Amino acid sequence: MPIRYIPYDKVPVKGQAILNNITRSQRVLSYKDNDKVYERIQRGIPYYELNELESVGEASDNLVIRGECLSTCAYLKEQNIKVDLVYIDPPFASGADYAKKVYIRKNPKLADKIKKAEEKMEMEELVAFEEKMYGDIWSKEDYLNWMYENLMAIKEVMSDTASIYVHLDWHIGHYVKILMDEVFGEENFVNEIIWAYRSGGASKKKSIARKHDSVYFYTNNNESFEINTIKERQYLEKHFIGTQEDENGKIYVDTILTDTLSGVINRVMDNGNIKEYSCRPVLNVSKERVDYSTQKPEGLLELLLEIASNENMIVADFFGGSGVTAKVANDLNRRFIHCDIGINSIQTVRDRLVESKADFKILELQDGLNLFRNPIQTMDKLATLIDGLNRKLSEGINSFWFGTLTNSKYGTMPVYVPDLRDSTKKVLDIVAINEVVNKEIHNFDTCNGEIKKVIVYYIDVVDIDKIKKFIKENNETLIDIELKDLKQVLDFVVVDDKVEFTLNEDGLFYEVKINSFYSDRLKQKIDEYNAKQALKTKGSHITISEDGLELIEYVSLDCTNESGIWQSDSEIKIDKNGFISVNGTKTKEFWNGKISSNTKPKRLKIRNIAGDETIHQIN
Ligand SMILES: C[S@@+](CC[C@H](N)C(=O)[O-])C[C@H]1O[C@@H](n2cnc3c(N)ncnc32)[C@H](O)[C@@H]1O
Secondary structure, X not given: OOOEEEOOOOOOOOOOOOOOOOOOOOOOOOHHHOHHHHHHHHHOEEEOOEEEEEEEOOOOOOEEEEOOHHHHHHHHHHOOOOEEEEEEOOOOOOOOEEEEEEEOOOOHHHXXXXXXXXXXXXXXXXXXXXXXXXXXXXXXXXXXXXXHXXXXXXXXXXXXXXXXXXXXXXXXXXXXXXXXXXXXXXXXXXXXXXXXOOOOOOOOOOOOOOOEEEEEEEXXXXXXXXXXXXXXXXXXXXXXXXXXXXXXXXXXXXEEOOOEEEOEEEXXXXXXXXXXEEOOOHHHOOOOXXXXXXXXXXXXXXXXXXXXXXXXXXXXXXXXXXXXXXXXXXXXXXXXEEEEOOHHHHHHHHHHHHHOOOOEEEEEEOOOOOOOOOHHHHHHHHHHHOOOOEOOOOOOOOOOOOEEEEEOOOEEEEEEOOOOOOHHHOEXXXXXXXXXXXXXXXXXXXXXXXXXXXXXXXXXXXXHHHHHHHHHHHOOOOOEEEEEEHHHHHOOOOOOOEEEEEEEEEOOEEEEEEEEEEOHHHHHXXXXXXXXXXXXXXOXXXXXXXOOHHHEEEEEEEOOOOOOOEOOOEEEEEOOXXXXXXXXXXXXXXXXXXXXXXXXXXXXXXXXXXOOEEEEEOO
16 A cells, blocks of 8 residues: 555646547546546555665665656655656557566586587577566557556656656557647647667558657756757768768768657767767667667667756656666766666666666565566466466456356356556556446346356555445445455465575685575476477477576675665676676676675575576575
8 A cells, every 4th residue: 555645736737638529539638527547646646665675886866666657756756856857668559568588597517518618509508488578558548547647747756947758659659749748738848759760660561661759858847948959960972062071081061960860870079079879779789788678779868868968967767678768877977767667677777787887776666566577477477376266257247357256155256356557557446446336247237147246356445444335335236346455365476486505615705606496486487388388399398407507597695784775795697698797797607606705695695587586594
């Protein structure tokens, strides 16, 4: 449950963009007629408890926050932290699920042999399986409701002179532009920046290829807002008016940067030098690639940040993903706030920032979405945890219900589970229960009284007594409504990974040797993978060695704190090819199954290849 709701101070701009003449939509932007959004806006931004998980480098106010955008904004507001620039690249309404590829690492014992024989790693030995990261699962209305609430919350934490970029594409961009007119004011619109690319992009039989994204650029206050003007150098084949030649005889012209960004942008710096920004899709820029779907190129972010921020300003990305914004902000001497709901994002940005030698803190908001690696995986897991749940919905039971349970007393019982992928649906409030009481259970009238009871799971509830009273006063059917706390089911989700290790001391040198590693979560995943592969003619099979060391992605020693905030005094990250980074410095070495430190380690942290972390005390 949120500790409290922090009221919104800002109001949307009145008289803007009412799109309810579109018959398709019950609301789209006329939010004031929409109970759901309006109620939540009235209630405020949910503020949750927070844990500081790790401190990296020197004390710093740079933040990496695991939590959702809304609760992060509540936290910032509560702390009175204002940001100067926001870049967000929220999940598009594309109906896609993005997956993280999970690679089995090289077993250290084999790696040693390989090193001796100076053999090269073979890619097929990597064996990757996929994990769901997050999904774009929205209907337009739901998406816009959700986006509206997020934009309103973001606006709350923007300084008076701040600006915001919202990165979207053809799926929903035009609607969000209108939403932004409403939230930030049409007069505060600066540009629609087109990021054009040659590769990728959908091409369909009935359309020409789609090769650009749109970045909507707004300021909080157009009157006091100024951008950093950027001059672009364009090289040309022939001379035209205003062209010149550089020292190599190449013809060029310096012009003001246009709002179409593509390829490589050559910027003329104040000192006359040329700086290059690669705005190509990151797939072409392999040294940047961190294997995060939807990762955007650093060059694009560099330009956007240089246009709208100055050194020491705070740049925030509330849908941070691979951490490109935080990384670039740090490189450009800005301060940063990175927020994301997925553990894979937090780990990816953490490791990326450690390589950049950045200083930051990692915080975790207890907003209920971090029950598993991410909400999608939590939903999948739930389906297996509710005992006896049948996901196949029988006739007359629509997709509002998550599945059904059956017992001899009540027969079939439809089960409602809030969709954790949509944060706005998480709280059981009067609006949500109203949908059950006054709409959904009435559909069962057609089931000839077969449905006697429905079960409503909740994760957060505004006021359980009020909800019960509402049910009592409003349920006009004979169907019983049982409320159940989802957290009790989720308590069983996490079984910690197990490790056996030995600590060797040699004067001032301490070495932890990992003898074996076992992860129940990964074992289940690998069993699932193998079962699927067994059905294919040429399916591969993953066999894990007895010591299981190839399931480890990262090890770290804390020699400072026995409990609480993690301080990584020594760390090794094993990349998908088996090469290690030691304390953020990449090497061409394979891991030998050990980690050392100069002071006595107090705790050992291990991250498995799917991102689950466990901390073990060293006595
Ligand atoms: C399109 S990706 C961002 C990619 C990023 N710009 C990059 O270059 O790597 C969107 C991200 O939003 C995160 N996300 C989805 N819903 C969220 C929410 N409610 N709050 C915070 N993050 C969320 C997802 O986990 C995902 O990492």
